[in-house]
Amino acid sequence: MPVVTMMPSGKKIEAAEGVSILHAILDSGESIPHKCEGKAECGSCHIFVTEGKKSLSKIQRVENEKLDTLVGIGSKSRLACQALLGGENITIEILSFM
Ligand code: FES
Incomplete structure (x- = not known):
């Protein structure tokens, strides 16, 4: 099981492969902003993936379009609600706080 370091x-939390980073965090009892409940509409779950980015699911059009509207995005940007965990450990930086 991949480990997500926040x-x-x-x-650190453990989560099943194929689960979104958002759900992995929420299922563990931790918190992260998610105003649209994972629909890629709000951008509040914007994170930087600082380690293990290549193991995540590829960025799909809906995520790419939302990222383009956000301030402060970079090459490590993902939406936690859209990025699905692969088999490797990752480290993320949570950019906004509830
Ligand atoms: S929870 Fe709204 S974009 Fe991810």
Whole structure:
């Protein structure tokens, strides 16, 4: 099972492969902004993936279109609700706080 390390807290959670980063975090009892409940509409779940990005699902059109509307995106940007975990551990930086 892949491990997600969440920065800046440094907390680690285990999640099943194929689960979105958002659901992995919420299912573990941790929190992350998710105003549209995972529909790729709000952008509040914007994260940077600092390690393991290649193991995630590819960015689909709906995610790419939303990322294009956000301020402060970079090459490590993903929407936690759209990025599905692969088999490798990842490290993410949560950019906004509830
Ligand atoms: S929860 Fe709204 S874009 Fe991810």
